[in-house]
Amino acid sequence: MALEFACQRVGVTxxxxxxxxxxxxxxxxxxxxxxxxxxxxxxxxxLIDYALTTVREV
Ligand SMILES: [Zn+2]
Known part of the structure; x- marks a missing residue:
């Protein structure tokens, strides 16, 4: 299990x-x-709190 962050998920399209x-x-x-x-x-x-709400487990 890993954690994934994506710029697109925080609105950086x-x-x-x-x-x-x-x-x-x-x-x-x-x-x-x-x-x-x-x-x-x-x-x-x-920003960190917001970013963490968008992190997914992959
Ligand atoms: Zn980026």
Whole structure:
């Protein structure tokens, strides 16, 4: 079982990026890096909470 995050699920419809990881912390680290590099966005607690509501188990 892994956790998957997809930019499209948080409304970033022009980005096909997905991130998968074995743990929530690992996933958030990966998502934070992508958000900063690809979108120039620093994740804060609000964004993290929102992102986590869209994470799926795959
Ligand atoms: Zn993205």
């Amino acid at each position: 022009d980005c096909n990026h997905t991130a998968t990881a074995e743990s929530k912390d690992e996933l958030l680290a990966s998502v934070a890096e992508h958000a900063k590099d690809a979108h120039g966005v620093e994740l804060n607690d609000t």
